[in-house]
Amino acid sequence: MATLRRIDGAWILDCRDTEGRRHRKALGRCNALSERDAKRIHHQHEIELAAGFRTLNPELAPAFGQFVTDYLVWHAAEYPSSNYRISQIVTQHLLPEFEFIALDAINPRQVEARKHRRMAPGDNRPKAETVAKELRTLKAILAKAVEWKTIREHPIPHVSAPLSLDSKPPLFFTQAELDALYAACSLEVNAGEGPQPNPVHAAIWRLYANTGMRRGEGLMLKRAWVGKDAMKILSTDEQRTKSGKWREIPLTKGAKIALDKLPKDGEHVIPRMVPVSLSRACINDIRRAKLYGSLHTLRHTFISHMVMAGVPLRTVQKLAGHSTVAVTERYSHLAPGHLLDAGKSISL
Secondary structure, eight states: OEEEEEETTEEEEEEEOTTOOEEEEEEEETTTSOHHHHHHHHHHHHHHHHHTSOTTOTTSOOBHHHHHHHHHHHHHHHOTTTHHHHHHHIIIIIHHHHTTSBGGGOOHHHHHHHHHHHTSSSTTOOOHHHHHHHHHHHHHHHHHHHHTTSSSSOSOTTOOOOOOOOOOOOOOOOHHHHHHHHHHTTOOOGGGOSOOOOTHHHHHHHHHHHHOOOHHHHHHOBGGGBOSSEEEEOOOSSSOOSSSOOEEEEOOHHHHHHHHHSOOOSSBSSOOOOHHHHHHHHHHHHHHTTOOOOHHHHHHHHHHHHHHTTOOHHHHHHHHTOSSHHHHGGGGGGSTTOHHHHTTTOOO
């Protein structure tokens, strides 16, 4: 076990070897060695102690757990908006399996076996898309190791993602269901005792439903980006959009009502809160309205109603910020004159 300490302005690493003997090592002055680098060295020593051998031998590929520390630092700088999810996948799913394995020792059979274990029937079986995301993350880490010349070649380039057999239309709210959701934000619960629904949430959910914003896009929306008849979703250094591109969304009547009822203080349109708290608050209000869904269902709702109104899919793609029109086509069954009407004139 190794413990990192800050003593008299210096980083100190306390270690105990396999025989229980204590060793203390000075890593450097705090003003010369950053906390991030000190933690990276600490993590490397933890891996070495657990593995029983030095993983820093220049003749050997580093262990996955050692390399991924630097990878996540790079990823946080390159893709800040998605780093939370990638870090979560690495910590919860990849490190338990690969932490002490050298990068070039990860082999296709091992990864295939893990994939099959994850997809085994059971109550806690994840969706195929979830396992596919984990596999893409692992392959991206190994590809970066090749790019950085940490290893010579990608060890699992041909391992395929699990096949998803789930196919169903996106869930969305009807106008009546939206009205019920907005009303639930002003309900009195528990006879007025304890935390109560927040009426401001009704305006937040209405804004999301009328713009199709993703959660992070709404939280980073600034008043300066909102005009009289349209608003811009910008990709910034502070937080990027999923595609890294900006888009403009016309303000519907509902969006204008929502903006009018939101607080006017601060530079951001939506009051500051942690993303997870925003999602949880939305789910709570949806349940109070006796509905099923989540914050992301409001995005599906915007797209679905645009398609049902006859807006061309290419236009909907641009308004929603989809990477390709193929993503938007998931909603095409809602378009007027779709396949359901195609055979009505046939009588065989």
